[in-house]
Amino acid sequence: QSVLSQPPSVSGAPGQRVTISCTGSSSNIGAGYDVHWYQQLPGTAPKLLIYGYINRPSGVPDRFSGSKSGTSASLAITGLQAEDEADYYCQSYDSSLSGSRVFGGGTKLTVL
Amino acid sequence: DVQLLESGGGLVQPGGSLRLSCEASGFTFSSYAMSWVRQAPGKGLEWVSGIRGSGVSSTYADSVKGRFTISRDNSKNTLDLQMNSLRAEDTAFYYCAKERYSSTSAPFDSWGQGTLVTVSS
Numbered sequence: 001q002s003v004l005s006q007p008p009s010v011s012g013a014p015g016q017r018v019t020i021s022c023t024g025s026s027s028n029i030g031a032g033y034d035v036h037w038y039q040q041l042p043g044t045a046p047k048l049l050i051y052g053y054i055n056r057p058s059g060v061p062d063r064f065s066g067s068k069s070g071t072s073a074s075l076a077i078t079g080l081q082a083e084d085e086a087d088y089y090c091q092s093y094d095s096s097l098s099g100s101r102v103f104g105g106g107t108k109l110t111v112l
Numbered sequence: 113d114v115q116l117l118e119s120g121g122g123l124v125q126p127g128g129s130l131r132l133s134c135e136a137s138g139f140t141f142s143s144y145a146m147s148w149v150r151q152a153p154g155k156g157l158e159w160v161s162g163i164r165g166s167g168v169s170s171t172y173a174d175s176v177k178g179r180f181t182i183s184r185d186n187s188k189n190t191l192d193l194q195m196n197s198l199r200a201e202d203t204a205f206y207y208c209a210k211e212r213y214s215s216t217s218a219p220f221d222s223w224g225q226g227t228l229v230t231v232s233s
Contacts, residue, residue, distance in 0.1 A: 045224065047223070
């Protein structure tokens with residue numbers, strides 16, 4: 001059971017918009033710690049997609065965006081493309097665990 | 113370009129030891145905190161351990177505390193993970209990851225390709 005909760009899977013057709021939620025608690029997201037998002041394509045290492053809730057590293061398309069609401073964060077992908085099919089993970093820090101970065105359980109995005 | 117290259121993975125028996133290494137290049141290694149993150153085959157990501165740029169402070173996930181030791185050599189730009197008393201549940205790909213900036217909740221902006229550790233008799 002992950003400290004941060006994500007839906008196991010989401011899907012959408014090319015061109016559509018999908019969102020992935022990341023639900024935490026008062027010891028992580030609710031405590032004000034930043035949330036980051038990673039994309040992991042099959043057979044590859046994770047790649048930083050969004051950091052500090054809303055910021056995109058250089059080279060990440062603006063089709064990817066992040067937001068926060070209370071003890072949750074969300075990743076939105078617009079104009080869905082086949083190459084977006086991947087696993088997506090949220091990550092934060094949890095003050096109830098010693099020195100611990102925490103990840104969500106991951107969400108498999110399927111492009112129909 | 114930032115490059116992180118892990119090595120040292122392999123097959124080890126339960127109760128055994130293994131030492132992973134990560135060779136870093138393309139950035140001022142001593143200025144950045146580093147972590148090890150693992151992923152069991154077909155499973156999600158799990159943070160294992162982190163160490164500050166100076167090497168003075170390190171932290172561990174409860175699942176590995178007392179068994180794993182993280183260290184770094186800033187003169188050689190290398191990050192290590194000494195893993196003792198290995199268990200079947202430690203089987204995973206182990207990634208070396210660089211923090212983007214200095215913060216308890218910093219993101220990991222560069223990752224190695226991973227090295228596979230298999231604990232089995």
